[in-house]
Structure formats: structure tokens, C-alpha cells
Amino acid sequence: MRDKIYFITDAHLGTGPDTAQREHQLCQWLESIRADARMLFLLGDMFDYWFTYRYVVPRGHIRLLGKLAEMADDGVELHYFLGNHDMWLFDYLTSEMSITMHDDPALMTIDGKRFLIGHGDGLGHLDPHYDRLRRIFRSRLNQRLFSCLPQWLTFGIATGWSRKSRSSHPVESERYMGDSREGIVLHCRQQMMNEPIDFCVFGHRHTPLSRIITADNGRQSLYVNVGDWLDHRSYAVYTHSDGLQLCEWAFQQR
Numbered sequence: 046m047r048d049k050i051y052f053i054t055d056a057h058l059g060t061g062p063d064t065a066q067r068e069h070q071l072c073q074w075l076e077s078i079r080a081d082a083r084m085l086f087l088l089g090d091m092f093d094y095w096f097t098y099r100y101v102v103p104r105g106h107i108r109l110l111g112k113l114a115e116m117a118d119d120g121v122e123l124h125y126f127l128g129n130h131d132m133w134l135f136d137y138l139t140s141e142m143s144i145t146m147h148d149d150p151a152l153m154t155i156d157g158k159r160f161l162i163g164h165g166d167g168l169g170h171l172d173p174h175y176d177r178l179r180r181i182f183r184s185r186l187n188q189r190l191f192s193c194l195p196q197w198l199t200f201g202i203a204t205g206w207s208r209k210s211r212s213s214h215p216v217e218s219e220r221y222m223g224d225s226r227e228g229i230v231l232h233c234r235q236q237m238m239n240e241p242i243d244f245c246v247f248g249h250r251h252t253p254l255s256r257i258i259t260a261d262n263g264r265q266s267l268y269v270n271v272g273d274w275l276d277h278r279s280y281a282v283y284t285h286s287d288g289l290q291l292c293e294w295a296f297q298q299r
């Protein structure tokens with residue numbers, strides 16, 4: 046029966062020596078949920094870099110794309126929240142496999158529960174430098190200009206940038222810094238002031254986490270960070286009977 050809602054995030058396909066293996070395992074996991082998935086939420090940065098041009102798309106990732114297309118054809122409702130590495134997907138996944146794209150976090154009612162779902166970058170406005178960068182990257186005019194540059198150049202810039210941003214991230218950023226210092230949690234707690242939210246589900250932090258968060262007005266919500274498919278092979282699943290569970294995929298061939 047199709048009654049489960051799955052969340053997956055941050056596979057960063059295209060980077061690291063094990064990228065082909067990660068993609069293969071991701072496809073195995075997708076195959077394992079295919080029969081009981083009602084909805085699948087991809088929370089962003091599934092690709093380490095992507096830019097959809099008007100007539101061409103980047104090489105690679107065809108197994109994942111094929112599997113997602115199969116699932117869409119099976120009737121699974123697919124949603125993609127743009128990450129900071131793949132915000133230039135534009136309408137590609139929508140036109141190929143009817144995936145609903147989300148530029149920003151969204152509040153959705155599923156099974157009578159209120160879900161706040163998103164990737165998670167730039168939330169809480171803790172870093173003005175990043176806010177500026179995000180505006181530049183998301184500007185339609187800049188995107189149009191970027192698409193006019195030769196592709197060998199733009200892919201060189203983007204993959205170099207991506208490698209640099211990863212190596213400059215200190216290990217401490219893995220640690221949970223507390224409810225008032227995590228941008229995503231700050232954002233969730235602000236939203237909870239406006240209305241009750243049952244579940245906040247995000248990615249971007251690369252650290253699986255499930256904890257109750259409390260807004261200043263006393264409202265509580267379950268915050269789940271789905272982790273990543275880079276180091277953790279973690280995912281989240283919601284069912285009516287068990288609520289929202291954070292899981293790690295155990296597979297034989299690892």
C-alpha cells in the first residue's frame with residue numbers, strides 16, 4: 046500500500062571518488078521504497094552542481110534520474126526543494142518527470158499534519174555575506190548571463206567553488222550549535238509563532254538529527270534534519286501510525 050512519505054537530501058552526486066557507488070546505493074534505496082511510497086521529498090543538493098541550459102543538460106546522474114522518472118510514472122508524488130548547489134535546475138525535473146519544484150521552504154498539510162519542509166541554506170539570516178551571495182546566484186539576470194558563458198568555464202568555476210566551500214567548512218559545523226544558533230531552527234521557531242507546525246524537515250546540515258524544538262510562545266514541533274547521502278545514508282519516513290522517523294539505510298553491499 047502506498048502510505049509512506051519519504052525524505053532524502055544532500056547526495057552531492059558528482060563529487061568524491063565514491064559518487065558512482067553513492068548513486069547506485071541511492072537507486073537501490075529508491076527501489077526498496079518504490080512500492081510503498083506515496084510521496085518522496087528530495088530536500089536539495091542531490092547534485093553537487095547542476096545547471097540546466099535551454100537545450101542541453103549536464104552529463105551524468107542518469108541512474109538517479111531514470112529511477113525518479115520510473116517512480117513518477119508509478120504515481121509517486123515527487124517534490125524537490127532547491128539546494129545551494131543545485132538551484133539552477135530550473136524546470137528540468139518538472140518537464141521530464143512532473144516533479145514539483147520549490148525555491149524556498151514550504152508549509153504543507155499532509156495527512157492532517159502541518160509540515161514545514163525545505164533545504165535550509167540561508168535561513169535565520171545569520172550570515173549577511175551568504176545572503177548577498179544567494180541573491181546574486183538567484184537573480185534571473187545573472188543566471189541568464191551565466192548561461193551565456195562557455196560550459197567548460199562555468200563547470201570549472203562551479204566545481205572548483207564547490208570543492209573550496211567544502212574544504213573551508215570546519216568540522217565543528219557538523220555539531221549542533223543549539224536552538225538559538227542554528228539558522229534552520231531559528232527560522233522554524235519563527236514560523237511556529239505564526240501557526241502550529243507538527244514537523245520541520247530540512248537538509249543542508251549533513252548531520253542527522255531529531256529533536257523537539259520550542260518557540261518563544263511555547264509551541265513545540267519535531268525538528269528532523271535528514272542528514273545526508275554522503276556520509277550517513279540517512280533518510281526520514283512519515284507514517285500515520287509511527288509519525289516521523291529518522292532512519293539510516295542498512296544495505297548489504299556497503
Ligand SMILES: [Mn+2]
Nearest residue numbers: 090128129249
Ligand atoms: Mn546545502
